[in-house]
Amino acid sequence: MKKLIEKVLAPPAPHMVGDGFRVHNFFPGGYSLGLQRMSPFFMMDYNAKVEFPASERQRGVGVHPHRGFETVTLAYAGAVAHHDSAGNSGTIYPGDVQWMTAASGVLHKEYHETEFARKGGAFQMVQLWVNLPAKFKMTSPKYQSITTAQMGKYDLPNGKGRVDVVAGEFHSVKGAADTFTPIQMYNMYLHDGATINFELPSHFNSCILLLEGQATINGTTVKQDHLLLFKNEGTDVSIETTEDAKLLVLSGEPIDEPIVAYGPFLMNTKEEIIQAYEDVNSGKFGYLED
Ligand code: MN
Numbered sequence: 413m414k415k416l417i418e419k420v421l422a423p424p425a426p427h428m429v430g431d432g433f434r435v436h437n438f439f440p441g442g443y444s445l446g447l448q449r450m451s452p453f454f455m456m457d458y459n460a461k462v463e464f465p466a467s468e469r470q471r472g473v474g475v476h477p478h479r480g481f482e483t484v485t486l487a488y489a490g491a492v493a494h495h496d497s498a499g500n501s502g503t504i505y506p507g508d509v510q511w512m513t514a515a516s517g518v519l520h521k522e523y524h525e526t527e528f529a530r531k532g533g534a535f536q537m538v539q540l541w542v543n544l545p546a547k548f549k550m551t552s553p554k555y556q557s558i559t560t561a562q563m564g565k566y567d568l569p570n571g572k573g574r575v576d577v578v579a580g581e582f583h584s585v586k587g588a589a590d591t592f593t594p595i596q597m598y599n600m601y602l603h604d605g606a607t608i609n610f611e612l613p614s615h616f617n618s619c620i621l622l623l624e625g626q627a628t629i630n631g632t633t634v635k636q637d638h639l640l641l642f643k644n645e646g647t648d649v650s651i652e653t654t655e656d657a658k659l660l661v662l663s664g665e666p667i668d669e670p671i672v673a674y675g676p677f678l679m680n681t682k683e684e685i686i687q688a689y690e691d692v693n694s695g696k697f698g699y700l701e702d
Contacts, residue, residue: 413614413645413646413647413648414630414646414648414650415612415614415618415630415642415643415645415646415647415648415649416630416642416643416645416646417629417630417632417640417641417642417643418641418642418643419640419641420632420634420638420639420640420641421438421442421443421638421639421640421641422637422638423436423438423458423460423637423638423639424436424437424438424442424443426460429457429473430471430472430473430474430522430523431471431472432464432470432471432472432473432522432523432524433457433459433472433473433522433537433539434459434460434462435457435458435459435539436457436458436459436460436637437455437456437457437458438456438457438458438621438639439453439454439455439456440454440455440673445641447671447673448666448671449617450617450619450641450662450664451543451617451664451666451667451671452542452543452544452593452595452617452664452665452666452667453540453541453542453543453617453662453664454481454541454542454543454671454673454678455539455540455541456538456539456540456619456621456639456662457538457539457540458538458621458637458639459535459536459537459538459539460536460637461488461489461534461535461536462534462535462536463532463533463534463535464490464524464529464532464533464535465532466529466530466531466532467524467529467530467532468529468530469529470493470523470524470525470526470529471523471524471529472493472521472522472523472524473521473522473523474521474702475519475520475521475700475701475702476519476520476521476676477514477517477518477519477676477677477688477692477697478512478514478517478518478520478676478677479514479515479516479517479549479676479677479678479679479688479691479697480514480515480543480544480549480677480678480679480684480688481514481515481541481542481543481544481549481678482511482512482513482514482515482541482542482544482592483510483512483514483520483539483540483541483542484509484510484511484512484539484540484541484542484597485504485509485510485512485522485537485538485539485540486504486508486509486537486538486539486540486578486599486660487504487505487506487507487508487509487510487536487537488506488507488536488537488538488623488658489506489533489534489535489536489537490506490524490525490528490533490534490535490536490537491503491504491505491524491525491527491528492504492510492522492523492524492525492537493522493523493524493525493526494510494512494520494521494522495520495521495700496512496518496519496520496521496553496555496700497518497519497520497697497698497699497700498518498552498553498554498555498698500512500553500555502555502557503525504557504559505559506560507559507560507576507599508557508558508559508560509556509558509563509578509588509589510555510556510557510558511555511556511557511558511589512553512554512555512556513544513551513553513554513555513556513592514553515544515548515549515550515551515552515553515554516549516550516551516552516553517553517688517691517692517696517697517698518553518697518698519692519697519698519699519700520700521700521702536623538621538660540662541678542591542595542664543667543671543678544592544593544667544678545592545593545667545669546669546680548592549679549680549684556588556589556590558578558588558589560576560599562588563576563577563578563587563588563599564576564577564581564582564585564586564587564588565577565585566582566583566585568602568603568606568608571603572602572603572605572606572607573600573601573602573603573606573608574600574601575598575599575600575601575608576598576599576600576601577597577598578597578598578599579591579595579596579597580594580595580596580597580598580663581596582596582598582610583610593664593665593667594616594664594665595662595663595664595665596612596616596661596662596663596664597660597661597662597663598659598660598661599658599659599660600651600657600658600659600660600661601658602625602627602651602653602656602657602658602659603653603656604653604654604655604656605653605654606651606652606653606657607650607651607652607653608650608651609648609649609650609651610648610649611647611648611649612642612647612649612661612663613647613663613665614644614645614646614647615644615665615666616644616663616664616665616666617644617663617664617666618641618642618644618661618662618663618664619639619640619641619642619662619663620634620639620640620642620651620659620660620661620662621638621639621640621659621660621662622634622635622636622637622638622639622640622657622658622659623636623637623658623659623660624636624656624657624658625653625655625656625657625658626653626654626655626657627651627652627653627657627659628651628652628653628654629649629650629651630648630649630650649661672684672685677689
């Protein structure tokens, strides 16, 4: 059965995160969808394509903590660098993904990569906060830097485009990321005149972000920078294009647990939030130079 569409959301008014990310928060705040609506995806910040002027200073967000979830950053234009107190660092370029498991806690900083900052130019990225179930919230931090070359590839017939399988599986092509709960995450690079069909489980929370161009998804035309939210009914998805289009497909099994979200922490109870602040203040998240 065809997957039913709940609604198509225009990008909400943007705000700055630090001085490096101009984001449209589609959820949970932007449309008050609720904390659980896209579980396990708790947050989606979308930096629609914007030009940053050349700068000797690296724009971004300084040292800050996270606990209880994963930050997943997908780059589409420009370059994003990262350092964390677990000793991991990396830079991602268009098509790459940085999958940081904060879990029990890290300090990190996120900013424009030096060379990109110096030259300036188009910048486009997505950051997701992927929740962890209670049993994994206090596991060790982890970092997966996944280049587009490392991702599973599905090629459309007749050179009509390709799918990068970031996580999960797409028509038997396996994704690159290790995830704690079942997640399907695809970057789709489609050419004009492409048709692609696939299935997403009906009980998974699912959405598609149009990053470039436009596409008709199950009969509904979705414009650039808009987010299509599926109902949890039906499985079959069909995408057709009449121009080149780039899409991010997200689908995940909901985590059926209470959420208490405060600042940079995502826990199950208020006591765990208080504990997180105590642990940051007592140095349990380690040290990271600003
Ligand atoms: Mn962060």
